[in-house]
Amino acid sequence: MNIKINGKVEKLDRPSTVEALVSGKGLCADRIVIEHNRRIVPKEEWAGIILREDDSIEIVSFVGGG
Amino acid sequence: MTDTLEIGGRKIVNRLFIGTGKFASYPVMRRALEESRAEVVTVALRRVDSSSGTENILDYVPKGCIVMPNTSGARNADEAVRIARLARASGSTEWIKIEVIQDNKYLLPDNLETVKATEILAKEGFVVLPYMSPDLSMARRLVDAGAAAVMPLGSPIGSNRGVKTRELIEILVREIKIPVIVDAGLGAPSDACECMQFGCSAVLVNTAIAIAEDPAGMAKAFSDAVAAGRLAYRSGLPSAGTGASASSPLTGFLHEDSHRQ
Numbered sequence: 001m002n003i004k005i006n007g008k009v010e011k012l013d014r015p016s017t018v019e020a021l022v023s024g025k026g027l028c029a030d031r032i033v034i035e036h037n038r039r040i041v042p043k044e045e046w047a048g049i050i051l052r053e054d055d056s057i058e059i060v061s062f063v064g065g066g
Numbered sequence: 067m068t069d070t071l072e073i074g075g076r077k078i079v080n081r082l083f084i085g086t087g088k089f090a091s092y093p094v095m096r097r098a099l100e101e102s103r104a105e106v107v108t109v110a111l112r113r114v115d116s117s118s119g120t121e122n123i124l125d126y127v128p129k130g131c132i133v134m135p136n137t138s139g140a141r142n143a144d145e146a147v148r149i150a151r152l153a154r155a156s157g158s159t160e161w162i163k164i165e166v167i168q169d170n171k172y173l174l175p176d177n178l179e180t181v182k183a184t185e186i187l188a189k190e191g192f193v194v195l196p197y198m199s200p201d202l203s204m205a206r207r208l209v210d211a212g213a214a215a216v217m218p219l220g221s222p223i224g225s226n227r228g229v230k231t232r233e234l235i236e237i238l239v240r241e242i243k244i245p246v247i248v249d250a251g252l253g254a255p256s257d258a259c260e261c262m263q264f265g266c267s268a269v270l271v272n273t274a275i276a277i278a279e280d281p282a283g284m285a286k287a288f289s290d291a292v293a294a295g296r297l298a299y300r301s302g303l304p305s306a307g308t309g310a311s312a313s314s315p316l317t318g319f320l321h322e323d324s325h326r327q
Contacts, residue, residue, distance in 0.1 A: 006113040006114070006115065007113070026120075027114060028120060028122065031122040031124065031156075032114060033111075033152045033153075033155045033156050035152060040151060040152060040155045042155070058113065058152075059113065059114045060111050060112060060113055060114060060152055061111070061112070061114050061122065061156075062109040062110065062111055062112075062122070062123050062124060062133075062135065062153075062156065062158075063109065063110050063111075063112045063123055064085075064086040064087040064088065064089060064092075064095065064109065064110065064123055065085065065086060065087045065108060065109055065110025065111075065135075065136055065138055066085025066086070066087045066088075066108055066110075066136065066138075066223070066224075066250075066270070066272030066273070
């Protein structure tokens with residue numbers, strides 16, 4: 001199954017939730033914000049969202065900037 | 067009474083806002099923020115990538131600081147709105163610095179798209195501080211759109227050229243009833259002081275501090291300059307004259323002899 005993560009197509013071997021994707025990438029949940037198919041998803045919903053073919057995920061966080 | 071700047075219901079004493087880009091490391095940045103006692107700091111929002119590491123910038127921002135994410139990377143109002151909503155979803159802030167730029171050479175803002183984004187986000191309850199080219203009509207539109215302050219540029223971002231747009235910003239200071247905060251291009255503490263002396267409410271500095279040899283020292287220098295400029299403004303800066311006006315008495319000179327008859 002192919003999904004787009006931060007603009008890059010990635011292959012998932014088995015069905016995954018947003019939560020599993022985040023922990024699989026070793027990301028700190030407190031410091032990121034996730035958009036699923038252009039909708040911002042609150043953390044409470046991460047475990048309940050199962051990713052589907054061609055879904056688009058954006059994972060963002062703060063960095064230095066002026 | 068303490069002289070405070072009120073924006074979005076917050077009272078701010080230090081009128082130097084600091085941007086967090088370009089510092090050599092997060093610890094170096096933190097020292098600069100601590101040394102300057104900055105109360106408002108900007109950050110950017112970006113995609114997480116494998117090089118992001120586990121460090122998070124917010125862990126290096128002193129407690130109590132107001133975090134103001136920018137919408138850098140936005141090329142139009144829609145993109146700015148999207149970034150702003152993502153930034154607010156982080157749960158750390160309601161503040162947003164609108165930055166809509168299509169011109170990659172001078173990084174000059176698109177005022178029209180900036181007004182559109184300001185209107186949408188202000189309605190959604192954001193505290194909106196738009197970065198803009200200094201223009202009175204646009205500033206008025208931003209006020210009407212619900213901006214909490216306007217942030218005209220002094221000169222192009224990161225150029226360290228100082229406040230080249232001074233006369234246009236002075237018009238905003240005189241005519242606009244919300245805070246005018248000079249953002250971008252200030253290269254030396256004297257530039258920041260100048261802005262405060264002619265009545266700006268605050269300044270936002272990043273590059274000049276971040277790339278200094280000693281960023282903490284430079285941050286303190288900017289902070290002191292801003293405080294001095296503000297005090298000078300509040301104390302009523304005398305106007306400049308064309309001729310001389312002696313500071314010492316014009317009587318009692320040693321060379322004067324009186325010739326009584």
